[in-house]
Amino acid sequence: MIYLDSAASYPLLPEVRTSLMHAFENTYANSASSHILGESALSKVDEVREDLADLIGAYPSEIIFTSGATESNNIAFKSLLLSKELAPTKKHIVISAIEHKCVFAICEYLKTIGFEISIVLPNSCGIIEAESVKKELREDTVLVSIMHVNNELGSVNPISEIGSLCFERGILFHSDAAQSFGKTPIDVDDMNVDIMSFSAHKIGGPKGIGAVYIRDLRKRDILPVIHGAGQEQGIRGGTVAAPLIIGFGTAISLFPEYYEDFSKKNIRSYLLNQLQELGVEFIVNSNENNLPHIVSLSLPKTNSSLLVRDNEQTFCLAQGSACSSKEIEASHVLTALGLSREEAEFTFRISFTNDITHENIDHLVLAIKKAAI
Ligand SMILES: Cc1ncc(COP(=O)(O)O)c(C=O)c1O
Numbered sequence: 001m002i003y004l005d006s007a008a009s010y011p012l013l014p015e016v017r018t019s020l021m022h023a024f025e026n027t028y029a030n031s032a033s034s035h036i037l038g039e040s041a042l043s044k045v046d047e048v049r050e051d052l053a054d055l056i057g058a059y060p061s062e063i064i065f066t067s068g069a070t071e072s073n074n075i076a077f078k079s080l081l082l083s084k085e086l087a088p089t090k091k092h093i094v095i096s097a098i099e100h101k102c103v104f105a106i107c108e109y110l111k112t113i114g115f116e117i118s119i120v121l122p123n124s125c126g127i128i129e130a131e132s133v134k135k136e137l138r139e140d141t142v143l144v145s146i147m148h149v150n151n152e153l154g155s156v157n158p159i160s161e162i163g164s165l166c167f168e169r170g171i172l173f174h175s176d177a178a179q180s181f182g183k184t185p186i187d188v189d190d191m192n193v194d195i196m197s198f199s200a201h202k203i204g205g206p207k208g209i210g211a212v213y214i215r216d217l218r219k220r221d222i223l224p225v226i227h228g229a230g231q232e233q234g235i236r237g238g239t240v241a242a243p244l245i246i247g248f249g250t251a252i253s254l255f256p257e258y259y260e261d262f263s264k265k266n267i268r269s270y271l272l273n274q275l276q277e278l279g280v281e282f283i284v285n286s287n288e289n290n291l292p293h294i295v296s297l298s299l300p301k302t303n304s305s306l307l308v309r310d311n312e313q314t315f316c317l318a319q320g321s322a323c324s325s326k327e328i329e330a331s332h333v334l335t336a337l338g339l340s341r342e343e344a345e346f347t348f349r350i351s352f353t354n355d356i357t358h359e360n361i362d363h364l365v366l367a368i369k370k371a372a373i
Helices: 014-026 036-056 069-081 101-112 130-136 159-169 242-264 267-277 304-310 332-336 341-345 358-370
Strands: 063-066 092-096 116-120 141-145 172-176 195-199 210-214 294-298 347-351
Touching: 014 242, 036 063, 036 210, 036 242, 063 069, 069 101, 069 141, 069 172, 069 195, 069 210, 092 101, 092 130, 101 116, 116 130, 130 159, 141 159, 159 172, 267 294, 267 358, 304 358, 332 341, 341 347
Parallel strands: 092 116, 092 141, 141 172, 172 195
Antiparallel strands: 063 210, 195 210, 294 347
């Protein structure tokens, strides 16, 4: 099977598997316990907290471990906006039309309790321009949330520019970095980000673990996302998942190198060149500057159902985003780019792992060619 869906979930790195097995066997104590094994678990968890903080230019005290980017996004919107520290008159939020579905679900909830949401459209390359965000800012804007890298297109948003706009106006700025973390540098100060979301399973770590960065967390009065026994600075109750965090830590330290090696293979350009050579008609729904592990490809002269049906035992491909691929409706990201439902149907998100080979791509290109209309 050739796995072309790493943006939905990246396979476990072999080193992560080893560290997980070791941690499940050995780091079983509760990190809140005061005996020697509990303290050892806590120090391992805090080591990962430090590594993550170091990588993004934050303090360890500003990192909370969560179950993944969905929960981190919930904390960014709900825990912060429903906290007592914010003025009750500030009820306007700005998001983009290409955010992950969970952001829309959270905003739908916030609308029911009086928040207003403005949605910024991307340009034709799938990028959210700072100017477009600026036009939506208001006196009562409390939060702007724009993802760093889009999960269907790989397009990279100008986070620093948008962050400065928010900083100048005293507006909280959140960015979902589920797709960018470990793949491109992040510095929360350079980017003027106040809150950022991360997920382990996008970088070869285990599912069910992620993190959220919250600037000056200790000075804030934030509503817990899970009321509990004081874990994670009282924001996220429940016994800390030490083994998963240790696995996440291994992915944090090793994934960037894997990604660098992958980037050197120029797989994306190879795919596009091979398609061109075989005379396959295609459109890439982003520009050259996107991250190289994702390519959104529209194939107007390819029978997409045939391509999927004939190759379901060979390739794992995504039509639309993973979370919505079983729905019949077109992906909201492609619709935001201006694609019709029909165009969205012949559009594929192809996302690579580090062990992809040029031969794998040759197979894919031949399969696409075979499904020509
Ligand atoms: C941009 C983005 N945000 C959030 C998520 C959700 O992440 P998780 O599965 O860690 O909750 C994903 C993954 O599907 C994503 O790509």
